[in-house]
Amino acid sequence: xxxxxxxxxxxxxxxxxxxxxxxxxxxxxxxxxxxxxxxxxxxxxxxxxxxxxxxxxxxxxxxxxxxxxxxxxxxxxxxxxxxxxxxxxxxxxxxxxxxxxxxxxxxxxxxxxxxxxxxxxxxxxxxxxxxxxxxxxxxxxxxxxxxxxxxxxxxxxxxxxxxxxxxxxxxxxxxxxxxxxxxxxxxxxxxxxxxxxxxxxxxxxxxxxxxxxxxxxxxxxxx
Amino acid sequence: xxxxxxxxxxxxxxxxxxxxxxxxxxxxxxxxxxxxxxxxxxxxxxxxxxxxxxxxxxxxxxxxxxxxxxxxxxxxxxxxxxxxxxxxxxxxxxxxxxxxxxxxxxxxxxxxxxxxxxxxxxxxxxxxxxxxxxxxxxxxxxxxxxxxxxxxxxxxxxxxxxxxxxxxxxxxxxxxxxxxxxxxxxxxxxxxxxxxxxxxxxxxxxxxxxxxxxxxxxxxxxxxxxxxxxxxxxxxxxxxxxxxxxxxxxxxxxxxxxxxxxxxxxxxxxxxxxxxxxxxxxxxxxxxxxxxxxxx
Numbered sequence: 430x431x432x433x434x435x436x437x438x439x440x441x442x443x444x445x446x447x448x449x450x451x452x453x454x455x456x457x458x459x460x461x462x463x464x465x466x467x468x469x470x471x472x473x474x475x476x477x478x479x480x481x482x483x484x485x486x487x488x489x490x491x492x493x494x495x496x497x498x499x500x501x502x503x504x505x506x507x508x509x510x511x512x513x514x515x516x517x518x519x520x521x522x523x524x525x526x527x528x529x530x531x532x533x534x535x536x537x538x539x540x541x542x543x544x545x546x547x548x549x550x551x552x553x554x555x556x557x558x559x560x561x562x563x564x565x566x567x568x569x570x571x572x573x574x575x576x577x578x579x580x581x582x583x584x585x586x587x588x589x590x591x592x593x594x595x596x597x598x599x600x601x602x603x604x605x606x607x608x609x610x611x612x613x614x615x616x617x618x619x620x621x622x623x624x625x626x627x628x629x630x631x632x633x634x635x636x637x638x639x640x641x642x643x644x645x646x647x648x649x650x651x652x
Numbered sequence: 653x654x655x656x657x658x659x660x661x662x663x664x665x666x667x668x669x670x671x672x673x674x675x676x677x678x679x680x681x682x683x684x685x686x687x688x689x690x691x692x693x694x695x696x697x698x699x700x701x702x703x704x705x706x707x708x709x710x711x712x713x714x715x716x717x718x719x720x721x722x723x724x725x726x727x728x729x730x731x732x733x734x735x736x737x738x739x740x741x742x743x744x745x746x747x748x749x750x751x752x753x754x755x756x757x758x759x760x761x762x763x764x765x766x767x768x769x770x771x772x773x774x775x776x777x778x779x780x781x782x783x784x785x786x787x788x789x790x791x792x793x794x795x796x797x798x799x800x801x802x803x804x805x806x807x808x809x810x811x812x813x814x815x816x817x818x819x820x821x822x823x824x825x826x827x828x829x830x831x832x833x834x835x836x837x838x839x840x841x842x843x844x845x846x847x848x849x850x851x852x853x854x855x856x857x858x859x860x861x862x863x864x865x866x867x868x869x870x871x872x873x874x875x876x877x878x879x880x881x882x883x884x885x886x887x888x889x890x891x892x893x894x895x896x897x898x899x900x901x902x903x904x905x906x907x908x909x910x911x912x913x914x915x916x917x918x919x920x921x922x923x924x925x926x927x928x929x930x931x932x933x934x935x936x937x938x939x940x941x942x943x944x945x946x947x948x
Contacts, residue, residue: 547742550703553729554736555756555802565755569746 432625435602436610440630443518443606444586447525451533451582454526456575459537460563464549478535480528489595492524496596516598521606524596529585533578540574541567576644584637587630653679653838654806658699658709658719662862664690671695671862677855679714680836684849684870687859693842694739696859697808700840701736702729714805735799735807735837739814741791743783749794750779756801769797772831789820796828800835809841813848818906825851846874883937885930892924903930 462474480488496503496514506512514520544567552562568575590608597604599613607626614623657674671692677683685693698704700711702718705726711719718727744752753766770776773793783791792812799807812828813821829852832839843849849856850870858866858873866873887905894900899919901912912930914922922928 545740545742547738547740548744550701550729551736551738551742552744552755554701554703554732554734555798556730556733556758557755558730566744566746570744 432622433610436605436607436626437629439518439602439605440587440607443521443525444583446522447529447586448533448579448583450522450526451529452575452579455530455533455537455578455582456568458530459534459541460567462534463538463541478531481531485528485589485591486595488528489524489592492520492527492592492596496520496523515596516600516604518597518603521593521597521604524592525586525589528589528592529582532582532585536574536578536581537571540571544570573644577641580637580641580644584634584641587634587637653677653681653714654700654840655710655712656696656700658696658706658711660692660695660699660704660706660709662690662692662695666690669862673859673862673864675857675864675867677838677840679838681855682832682839682841682853683855683857684841684843684853685859686843686849686856687865688844691859692862693859694810697736697810697840697842700732700806701734701808702727702732703736733802733805735802735804737792737795737799737807737809737812739811741783741795743791743794743798745783748780748782749775749786752783752794753798753801756798758802765803766801769800772834773797773827788816789824792816792820792824793827796831800831800837805838807837807839809839811842811844813845814843821848828852850874883930883932887928887930889922889924889926889928892919892922903928905930 458477462470462477493515494500496506498504498507498513498515503514506514512519514523548566548570549562552566557565588608589606590612593604593606594609594612597606597609599605599609605613607630611623611626611630614620614626654677656676658671660671662669662671669692673692673696685696687693695704699706699709699719700713706719706721708721709719710717710721713732716727717723717725718732719725744755747755750766750770753769754760754763757766767776770779773796775790775793775797778786778790778794783794786794792815796812809828813824816824825848831837832852841848841852853870855868856866856870856873857864885905887903887910890902890904890909892899892901898913898915901914901919901922903910903912910930
């Protein structure tokens with residue numbers, strides 16, 4: 430019996446794209462939260478952490494409302510950027526990025542905060558610009574945090590279900606990722622296919638988490 | 653060379669005080685800021701480096717205004733050309749010794765200067781090592797070399813030797829002195845170690861409660877109140893052993909155990925574990941040379 434690999438490929442593609450975007454957003458956001466001093470910092474930090482406690486269906490429901498072409502924001506996106514985010518792969522990416530945001534931002538932020546302040550100050554007195562200090566000094570010294578953030582974001586995106594279902598539905602090849610395929614197969618009593626997807630996801634998640642533990646062990650060793 | 657006047661509110665464990673300093677330093681001078689912790693010495697250095705912003709005041713170095721509250725000037729630390737040696741050294745853990753120095757070069761082709769500094773500090777053979785593999789004394793040398801790599805106009809040392817043991821400390825004091833004489837670098841150091849202040853500085857400013865309490869050559873400033881014809885140590889009694897009519901006391905001073913004789917009367921209320929003060933007249937101590945000063 431042959432299985433359809435498409436949902437698994439779609440899942441990995443979604444996780445890869447989401448993680449790449451999260452690195453680009455998470456590093457500046459983590460830096461800003463770690464070193465910035467501004468009034469509404471607590472509010473921003475809370476917003477970033479919200480996906481940790483919110484049921485995914487709640488998030489998905491509001492995304493669905495916000496991005497629907499029937500509403501103002503969705504209409505605006507559709508008209509200006511030609512972007513329709515409901516029931517599309519791009520929509521899944523946007524939702525996944527927001528949903529996994531804390532898993533990237535938190536490790537990066539605490540990585541920055543745990544660096545001795547004097548490293549940054551030494552770099553400044555030696556004439557290094559903020560940008561060069563970030564690239565040459567700060568980022569290389571929080572490598573374990575960056576790796577942990579990347580791996581956990583990736584794993585978390587693989588395991589998404591609620592947000593994806595609300596936002597994307599289950600369109601084969603577009604939004605039908607592996608976790609939803611499992612649900613569909615079980616609903617149609619097709620247990621062997623469900624088992625195939627479930628087992629692959631289990632194996633992938635297990636290997637990823639195992640990698641995280643090894644990374645963390647190495648991170649505990651002094652540089 | 654350096655003209656400074658600054659005011660800054662300090663929030664210390666002992667409460668709030670205002671740092672209020674005004675002094676100048678001549679080119680090539682070695683000046684030490686001396687005083688109890690929390691007096692604002694480090695804050696003063698940080699203000700000069702641009703890491704802390706004074707509430708009011710003016711900092712001018714070699715005719716360049718680095719800070720002037722009234723004119724709204726506050727040059728960022730990157731543009732101030734200071735060599736700052738931090739108390740914890742702040743070496744970059746991801747870079748080798750050589751790279752730690754190279755990153756500070758304003759002209760990346762100035763490799764020969766890096767070699768010169770590595771030689772000068774005697775750390776050439778460590779150039780490929782990462783900071784975490786170095787001893788405290790070696791890290792200190794790298795930190796000093798790195799601060800010099802920038803060709804600073806002003807060298808700022810924040811308690812540079814406080815984390816080192818006695819012997820290493822002495823050796824590095826000599827090296828700092830040697831470098832200062834070699835490069836004629838205007839240097840400001842923060843210290844609360846008498847020996848260090850005496851050996852290194854041309855001038856000392858005593859800061860107490862955020863203000864200048866005294867200024868002058870170390871011998872003038874400390875001369876009256878600190879020099880006496882007595883040795884005085886504090887130590888812990890380790891053992892009391894009777895010998896004939898007197899007692900032998902073993903006392904731990906620093907990490908050295910000293911044996912002294914005491915009478916029963918003196919020992920009346922001294923027990924093992926007590927902290928005692930040991931005072932002796934310095935009429936006829938034995939003076940022996942241990943090391944030659946590698947000066948010019």
